[in-house]
Amino acid sequence: MTATVDDDRLSETFAALASSTRRSILARLAEGAATVNELAEPFEMKLPAISKHIKVLERAGLVMRSQRAQYRPCALDAAPLEEVSTWAEQYRPVWEARFDRMDDYLTRLQPHGRPGEHDG
Amino acid sequence: MTATVDDDRLSETFAALASSTRRSILARLAEGAATVNELAEPFEMKLPAISKHIKVLERAGLVMRSQRAQYRPCALDAAPLEEVSTWAEQYRPVWEARFDRMDDYLTRLQPHGRPGEHDG
DNA sequence: CCTGTACTTTCCACCTCAGTTAATTATCCA
DNA sequence: TGGATAATTAACTGAGGTGGAAAGTACAGG
Numbered sequence: 661m662t663a664t665v666d667d668d669r670l671s672e673t674f675a676a677l678a679s680s681t682r683r684s685i686l687a688r689l690a691e692g693a694a695t696v697n698e699l700a701e702p703f704e705m706k707l708p709a710i711s712k713h714i715k716v717l718e719r720a721g722l723v724m725r726s727q728r729a730q731y732r733p734c735a736l737d738a739a740p741l742e743e744v745s746t747w748a749e750q751y752r753p754v755w756e757a758r759f760d761r762m763d764d765y766l767t768r769l770q771p772h773g774r775p776g777e778h779d780g
Numbered sequence: 781m782t783a784t785v786d787d788d789r790l791s792e793t794f795a796a797l798a799s800s801t802r803r804s805i806l807a808r809l810a811e812g813a814a815t816v817n818e819l820a821e822p823f824e825m826k827l828p829a830i831s832k833h834i835k836v837l838e839r840a841g842l843v844m845r846s847q848r849a850q851y852r853p854c855a856l857d858a859a860p861l862e863e864v865s866t867w868a869e870q871y872r873p874v875w876e877a878r879f880d881r882m883d884d885y886l887t888r889l890q891p892h893g894r895p896g897e898h899d900g
Numbered sequence: 901c902c903t904g905t906a907c908t909t910t911c912c913a914c915c916t917c918a919g920t921t922a923a924t925t926a927t928c929c930a
Numbered sequence: 931t932g933g934a935t936a937a938t939t940a941a942c943t944g945a946g947g948t949g950g951a952a953a954g955t956a957c958a959g960g
Contacts, residue, residue, distance in 0.1 A: 667800040674798035679948095680787040690874055696907060709949055711908060716947090730906040730957050738875035745868035748861045754810055755858035799918090816937060829919050831938060836917095850927045850936040 669721075670747060673740045676720035681705075682713050686722060689736035696732060789841075790867060793860045796840035801825075802833050806842060809856035816852060 676682055685699050700710040714734060717723040724735045796802055805819050820830040834854060837843040844855045 664800075667803075670803070671798050671800055674794050675947095678791050678794035678798055680784075680791055683787075683790070686871075690871060697905095705948095706950065707907070708909080708951085712948075715908090727956095732907065736871075736874060738871040741868045741871045742875045745865055745872070748865035748868065751806075751810060751856075751858040751861045752865070754856060755862045801918095817935090825918090826920065827937070828921085828939085832918075835938090852937065 669740070670743060672720045673722070673744060676716050676722060677744070679713065679716075681710075682717055685710075685713060685717065685734075686736060689723065689734060690738075693726075693733045693735040696734070699734065789860070790863065792840045793842070793864060796836050796842060797864070799833065799836075801830075802837055805830075805833060805837065805854075806856060809843065809854060810858075813846075813853045813855040816854070819854065 681703065684702070688694060688699060688702075696707065696711060696714060699714065700707050703710060714723060714725075717734075718725060721740050722737055724737050726733050726735070801823065804822070808814060808819060808822075816827065816831060816834060819834065820827050823830060834843060834845075837854075838845060841860050842857055844857050846853050846855070
């Protein structure tokens with residue numbers, strides 16, 4: 661049962677993506693690797709803040725780092741994004757079938773029975 | 781320029797998805813609408829906690845609610861998941877092209893020039 | 901060795917999030 | 931009207947995210 665492990669990884673990935681700053685960093689890295697200063701340049705916040713954002717992305721497996729002199733260039737690893745896509749695609753049938761599930765449920769919710777109760 | 785609005789919505793969606801409890805709730809709702817008590821049943825936490833998780837999902841536009849007597853049944857709205865999928869799919873070329881972007885960058889990072897510096 | 905460059909780490913303040921218990925609201929039914 | 935059921939709200943706690951300032955680390959070059 662590694663379901664929990666996968667679940668945790670997905671949670672960490674989503675948490676990392678729940679920041680437009682971090683998503684911007686990923687977008688920048690999609691065009692090629694970059695140093696921390698290069699990544700920080702478009703933003704108003706200070707370098708330590710960017711450094712921490714990068715660390716979050718790194719922990720989520722979205723960014724790989726190297727070392728060259730003082731530089732610690734970052735590169736995108738999009739593998740977790742494939743997992744995100746796969747996860748979301750599970751729901752494609754739901755968003756494509758736009759019939760109203762709420763009405764569906766309300767129909768099954770009888771006036772004289774509580775939901776989940778099997779007529780006993 | 782509604783870029784910020786879209787960005788915020790995506791952030792809210794990702795934040796909502798960054799919880800395995802909430803993702804479980806969505807999975808349950810994919811099988812059909814359910815009441816709060818039905819949704820809470822598989823979990824060990826108390827009802828108010830579930831109620832708050834549902835509110836997060838609702839604010840993210842992933843859950844729609846109705847009312848029937850005391851019941852406030854929840855239904856899945858997968859539309860934001862389509863946005864998630866579309867966003868992630870942007871990176872498909874990156875995760876499919878598995879050449880090493882780090883090496884690519886290190887090649888361009890010359891020993892005698894700092895990155896981003898144009899030989900001045 | 902000393903200075904500049906490129907980060908990272910530490911410490912701090914602020915705020916949000918997650919969960920609890922207890923109280924409250926809303927509705928049904930006898 | 932009163933009790934049971936469904937669910938939310940309020941008040942509180944503890945944990946964790948986010949940013950800044952300041953100090954620390956690591957490497958290059960004169």
